[in-house]
Amino acid sequence: MKYLLFLLPALICLSLYSQADERKLNVAILIYEGVYLLDFTGPAEVFSDAYLENETQAFNVYTIAVDTNLIHTQTGLKIIPDYSILDFPKPDILVIPGGNPRLLKSDSALKNWIINNSKESKYTISICTGAFILAEAGLLDSMEATTWHGAVERLKSIYPKVKVVSGVRWTDNGKILTTSGVSAGIDGSLYLVSKILGKGIADKTAKYMDYDYWK
Amino acid sequence: MKYLLFLLPALICLSLYSQADERKLNVAILIYEGVYLLDFTGPAEVFSDAYLENETQAFNVYTIAVDTNLIHTQTGLKIIPDYSILDFPKPDILVIPGGNPRLLKSDSALKNWIINNSKESKYTISICTGAFILAEAGLLDSMEATTWHGAVERLKSIYPKVKVVSGVRWTDNGKILTTSGVSAGIDGSLYLVSKILGKGIADKTAKYMDYDYWK
Numbered sequence: 001m002k003y004l005l006f007l008l009p010a011l012i013c014l015s016l017y018s019q020a021d022e023r024k025l026n027v028a029i030l031i032y033e034g035v036y037l038l039d040f041t042g043p044a045e046v047f048s049d050a051y052l053e054n055e056t057q058a059f060n061v062y063t064i065a066v067d068t069n070l071i072h073t074q075t076g077l078k079i080i081p082d083y084s085i086l087d088f089p090k091p092d093i094l095v096i097p098g099g100n101p102r103l104l105k106s107d108s109a110l111k112n113w114i115i116n117n118s119k120e121s122k123y124t125i126s127i128c129t130g131a132f133i134l135a136e137a138g139l140l141d142s143m144e145a146t147t148w149h150g151a152v153e154r155l156k157s158i159y160p161k162v163k164v165v166s167g168v169r170w171t172d173n174g175k176i177l178t179t180s181g182v183s184a185g186i187d188g189s190l191y192l193v194s195k196i197l198g199k200g201i202a203d204k205t206a207k208y209m210d211y212d213y214w215k
Numbered sequence: 216m217k218y219l220l221f222l223l224p225a226l227i228c229l230s231l232y233s234q235a236d237e238r239k240l241n242v243a244i245l246i247y248e249g250v251y252l253l254d255f256t257g258p259a260e261v262f263s264d265a266y267l268e269n270e271t272q273a274f275n276v277y278t279i280a281v282d283t284n285l286i287h288t289q290t291g292l293k294i295i296p297d298y299s300i301l302d303f304p305k306p307d308i309l310v311i312p313g314g315n316p317r318l319l320k321s322d323s324a325l326k327n328w329i330i331n332n333s334k335e336s337k338y339t340i341s342i343c344t345g346a347f348i349l350a351e352a353g354l355l356d357s358m359e360a361t362t363w364h365g366a367v368e369r370l371k372s373i374y375p376k377v378k379v380v381s382g383v384r385w386t387d388n389g390k391i392l393t394t395s396g397v398s399a400g401i402d403g404s405l406y407l408v409s410k411i412l413g414k415g416i417a418d419k420t421a422k423y424m425d426y427d428y429w430k
Contacts, residue, residue, distance in 0.1 A: 036260075037259055037260050038257065038260035038424065041252050041253055041256035041257075041292070042253065044290050045252050045290065045397065048252070048289070048290040061290055062291065070295065074263070075259050075260065075276055076263075076276065076297070077256070077259060077278065077294065078294065078295040078296075078297065079292065080293040080295065081293075082291070082293065128425075148425060181425030182260065182264075182423075182424040182425050182426070183260075183401065183424045207364075209398045210363060210364060210395045211398040212384075213428040
């Protein structure tokens with residue numbers, strides 16, 4: 001009985017910690033050679049800056065690539081991915097930025113990885129020409145999708161099963177979301193934060209980032 | 216004479232190439248442990264996406280840190296800096312992002328580097344709490360400066376010589392510019408592009424990034 005009294009506070013702490021930690025959703029961002037910088041750093045910033053009412057961080061953000069070798073974004077910025085597709089924390093949210101619309105054309109392992117992890121995740125969101133990657137994986141068939149304004153017609157013609165829309169910042173098919181180009185990843189991610197945690201927390205996140213444009 | 220005829224096209228090509236290259240302005244982004252991700256990737260994206268009328272890239276964007284060891288942004292993203300402050304291409308534009316307002320408190324070498332390179336550059340622009348770094352270097356004395364909304368009062372009280380303004384996306388003192396928080400680096404950089412290359416090219420850059428908010 002005496003031991004139980006000593007154990008009790010520890011057990012309470014552990015339980016509170018697990019609860020706080022359970023709420024943190026894993027945001028996995030796929031990166032690759034030539035990935036567009038703002039396509040994925042916009043979402044990374046949004047999800048990192050989102051805090052719950054109790055002031056704990058809502059999301060755990062990390063990058064995944066085919067392997068953990070150095071990657072250059074299209075701007076030349078040098079990034080070391082956090083995980084490879086062979087060993088990584090299970091994503092709750094999968095973010096697919098643009099930069100190489102033909103990424104899956106020669107990589108069936110990555111294609112299967114995206115298909116499987118999108119299926120198991122709660123949400124998958126493509127940014128910019130990341131829509132081509134989801135479309136190539138068959139994940140946008142019969143879905144409303146958007147992409148960078150300069151690639152809308154190409155997306156329509158290559159993937160006729162996709163319901164391509166233009167002139168919107170994002171589309172929401174429930175589990176699968178897409179955004180228009182580059183900077184729209186910020187808006188789409190704020191929208192996803194509002195969908196998961198409510199508009200109050202999304203607004204607070206936008207305010208934190210001085211992103212006056214988010215409505 | 217025959218050799219000259221062969222050499223002529225090569226010389227013309229070389230001369231055109233040098234002219235195009237001469238126009239490229241060096242954009243040096245200072246990064247450091249804990250630097251805010253969007254503070255510097257927003258500007259990096261803008262300057263990388265700015266193209267001249269002849270479709271050549273207008274700027275050469277790179278990162279500089281105290282050394283070239285791996286750096287973590289505040290989101291945990293792992294970056295390898297392109298250059299160290301001991302060996303780097305001369306900046307035309309110096310970008311100072313936020314994340315550690317006390318960065319220069321214990322680093323007089325970096326402080327001197329910033330003072331010297333700001334003096335020799337055409338423009339210096341701070342993003343977010345990067346204003347504290349410029350202020351600590353004495354570069355904002357008698358200047359109009361802004362910063363992240365949550366740090367405005369602190370900037371005023373620590374650096375009374377700075378004319379702190381709030382509620383604006385950026386300030387322009389000619390050579391020294393500052394922006395408000397995180398995402399405002401995108402707007403401030405677009406403004407700097409418009410100042411250097413004209414509003415037409417800034418608008419085209421914003422359009423390319425699907426940044427519908429830029430006016």
